[in-house]
Structure formats: structure tokens, C-alpha cells
Amino acid sequence: MQTALADFIRDTPQGREANEILRSCVHCGFCLPACPTYQLLGDELDSPRGRIYQIKQLLEGAPVSARTQLHLDRCLTCRACESACPSGVQYGRLLDIGRAVSEPRLPRTPRVRLTRYLLHKVVPHTRRVRALLGLARALRGVLPRALRARLPAAAAPLPAVLKARRPHWPAPRHARRVVLLEGCVQPALAADINPATAQLLDGIGISALRASACGCCGMLDHHLTEHAAALTAMRRNVDALWPHVEAGVEAIVLTASACASMVADYGRLLRDEPDYAERALRISALTRDVSQLLAGEGAALGAALLPAADVRVAFQSPCSLQHALKVRGVVEGLLSTAGFTLTPVADGQRCCGSAGSYSLLQPQLSGELLRTKVQALEAGRPDVIATANIGCLVHLRGGTSVPVCHWVQLLAARLADG
Ligand code: SF4
Ligand code: SF4
Incomplete structure (x- = not known):
């Protein structure tokens, strides 16, 4: 052109x-x-x-x-x-x-400006999300219907064979170590995913350390063109992760594929910052979505997990996993190896409509995409829908009565020592 x-x-x-x-x-x-x-x-x-x-x-x-x-x-x-x-x-x-x-x-209307401001001020902060959600749930009965419909749906119970283990973070005990970046929204909306991941990794001989001083990866602000706030978040995370890198962790692991794709891009996004460019590059090189880490651990998983569960799973591959990180077929392979039956999902490359803040900023298009995606996921009559990103997980829960969870939780629930 x-x-x-x-x-x-x-x-x-x-x-x-x-x-x-x-x-x-x-x-x-x-x-x-x-x-x-x-x-x-x-x-x-x-x-x-x-x-x-x-x-x-x-x-x-x-x-x-x-x-x-x-x-x-x-x-x-x-x-x-x-x-x-x-x-x-x-x-x-x-x-x-x-x-x-x-x-x-081009100035936006006051209403759109306010929505974007609130997203920027609330979503990247775990405590604010938790507090607001608690308040909204307490007031659910008196909220206007339109606002009630926007509240994240509660999690439907998983089949009995997958009953969640008591979520706890195992103490580090293995020579192999990774650091887990926990994110912002996920600990507020689905607090069990990161501990379940740490338990699963512990079960195959990898200790997951917590990166306590880290917070939001910066993606939401980046997409809202709040670039200064996104840069601040990225710099804070580089500073917080660096001691772990120096201590020799083998990877920086994330369980939300959208956040993994963002951290994997820190090297490029911080390339013009003299104090951060080099460290950001190293951090990007070490960053893995949890599926990328587990892709090479089939034998260890085989030894650590109970034999096949009679559970049918529909996997929704988030866009950030398949298009940004280019991870395709890996989660499906891991679930099959663990004995789950995968149900077919038509148009698997198509977005569910969550897309970060899209579901709030473009509710009509987002809702249409959700309906189509849920139809495709439910077509094979799954017992569970699994995904790899917190935004998709919460969005999908709003459109189906089938339980929706992170795929790592399915594997963690089949750990033999629990
Ligand atoms: S497929 Fe690629 S090259 Fe072709 S129109 Fe689209 S963006 Fe351009
Ligand atoms: S909505 Fe269309 S143009 Fe935008 S990223 Fe997706 S495929 Fe590309």
C-alpha cells in the first residue's frame, strides 16, 4: 500500500x-x-x-x-x-x-468519558473491584435491572468429580521455581485460579512464588489509551519481578492469557525507556502463559493426576491465547492427556465478545458474539466449559448455565495427592 x-x-x-x-x-x-x-x-x-x-x-x-x-x-x-x-x-x-x-x-461524550474514567480507576485495582462488587451484590435487589444484568454471574458448581480442593498456596519446596504474576481482576473475581495453579505446579515438582508487589499488567489502560498509567503499571511490575529473575526463576507465569500476551510484549513497549528496556526484554523472554509452561510437562502431569474422569469439556480458546500468543491446540492436548473428553466447538477462532472492557463499552455487539459463542460451546453438551482468560470466563458465565472455569482448575482438581 x-x-x-x-x-x-x-x-x-x-x-x-x-x-x-x-x-x-x-x-x-x-x-x-x-x-x-x-x-x-x-x-x-x-x-x-x-x-x-x-x-x-x-x-x-x-x-x-x-x-x-x-x-x-x-x-x-x-x-x-x-x-x-x-x-x-x-x-x-x-x-x-x-x-x-x-x-x-475528538472529544467523547460526557457519558462515554465517565465510563472510561471509571474503568480506568476501578478495574486495574483488585481491592476496588472487590469492594465495588461486594457493595453491588449487597444492593442487588434495589439496583436497576440494566445495572443488575452487568454484574458478574456467580460460578455454577462444578461436577462432583471435580470438586475443588481447598485453595491454598503451597510453601516453596522444589528446586524448580517460577514466579506467578497474579493480576488485578482475577484475584477479585475468581480467587481460586492462582492457588489452584500453584497446587498443580507443586504437584509436578515446580514451586510457584508469588510476585506480591506486582499488580495489573497494564493492558486495560493500554487499550483505553491511558498510556501514562499503563507505563507506570509496566515499570512497577518490572521492578517487582526483577529480584525473582536475578534469583534464577525459570519462568514468569500468568494464568490469564491476555495478561500473558501483554507481559510478553513489555520488551517492545518499554524499549524507549533507558532504565527499563533491558530488564523488560529479559522479562518478556521469560514470560509464559501457564499452558506454555505445562506443554512440556506431559509426563509429570501423567504421573501426578488421577486416571481419566468421565467429564465432557468444551474449551473456549481466548483470542489472546490463539491469536496474540499463537498457542493453538496445547490446552486441548493437555486436557485430553488428563483424560477429559473434549466436545467439538464450531468457529473456535471467533471472539466471545469479552475483549477486556469491550463488553461494557460495546454491549450490543459483545452480547451478540456471546450468544453465538455459547451456542457453539453448548452444542456438544459439555459438563463444563473451560477457558484460559479471566475476562472470557466472567463473560461466558453471563451467557450459560453450564459451569465455566479455568482449564487449570480441571487439572488441579484431578491431582492424586489431594
Ligand atoms: S489479509 Fe493482510 S494483507 Fe490482506 S487486506 Fe487483510 S491485512 Fe491487508
Ligand atoms: S475485530 Fe476484526 S479488525 Fe478488529 S482485531 Fe478482530 S479481526 Fe481484526
């Missing part, structure tokens, strides 16, 4: 990066069928190719219109288009640049 970027951006690092990405797009349109918003709306402007064209116009100096802002807002950042693109166009990176350019140029 030919480009002629405007003076304000042409010679900046973002301008050079955007120019290279724009030039790599050959307009073939192979990405269109993979795009959930194009599938739903049928408008080229809501497709990857259409958005690339709109970002090109912005970077070439066109004014930001409400229409462009709408089409960029509707993008889920699911990156299914990247998986489908034969030219390797880094769409997600281009969208970040396009949003960073458009955001300050």
Missing part, C-alpha cells in the same frame, strides 16, 4: 512503525471473513482492511470523524485478522497507533 504520512508523525518512531505496517498490507481481503465485526455488520469499514484504510487516512492528516472513531471503537482487538493475514500485517500494533492519534483529537 502506498503511503504519504503527515508531518506530525512521519519521522517519529510510531510513524515509521505505522508506515512499515501500512506498506505490508496488499489489500487482498483474506482477513475479512475472520473478522467478527465484519461478520456481524457486513460493513467494510468494520473490517480489518477498512480500519487499516481509515488509520492510513488519519496518519496522512485527515481529520478524525465520529464515524472513524466508531469503527475503531468497534474493533475487539481480537487479532483474528493477524492469524488470517498471509502478509503478516501487524494490525494490532497499527490499531494502537491509530487510537493513540485519534483519541486526543
